[in-house]
Amino acid sequence: MVQGDLVGITRRAIKADTLGSIAVEGVFDVPKDPVAAVAFTAGQKVYVDGSNEPQTTATGNKLLGKAVLAAAAGDESVRVRLSQ
Numbered sequence: 001m002v003q004g005d006l007v008g009i010t011r012r013a014i015k016a017d018t019l020g021s022i023a024v025e026g027v028f029d030v031p032k033d034p035v036a037a038v039a040f041t042a043g044q045k046v047y048v049d050g051s052n053e054p055q056t057t058a059t060g061n062k063l064l065g066k067a068v069l070a071a072a073a074g075d076e077s078v079r080v081r082l083s084q
Contacts, residue, residue, distance in 0.1 A: 007048060007062045009082065027068055029077040030054050037073040046080045054078050 001010050001022045008022030009030070030046070032038060032054045039056075040046060046054050047061035055061050064080055071078035 002048060002052065002062055005062070007064050007082075023082070025082050027079060027081045030064070030080050031077050032071070032075070034074045034076055039073040039075075040067040040071045040078045042067055042070050046078060054080070 001008050001014070003022075006022075006024065008024040009026075009028045010020060010022050012020075014020030036053065038054060040054070044056065044067045045058070046064045046067050047056070047058055048064045049055050049061050054064065063083055065082040066080065068079040068081050
């Protein structure tokens with residue numbers, strides 16, 4: 001979930017234009033598209049793009065946090081410690 005410069009994780013789906021809560025600290029398994037072939041190393045910064053997909057580049061993306069564990073290109077998620 002991205003709101004301006006605030007990036008967080010929802011614990012359940014929130015409908016558009018509806019109030020809800022997001023976590024802005026903690027460690028979460030963030031789903032990623034295994035077809036996109038994006039890999040992460042432990043300690044690497046994780047960004048999210050406009051589709052909330054984890055990315056390795058900062059350009060045009062928002063910082064989500066740092067990878068806690070390595071995630072191979074074909075993995076379905078990356079474990080991330082959120083950054084503020």
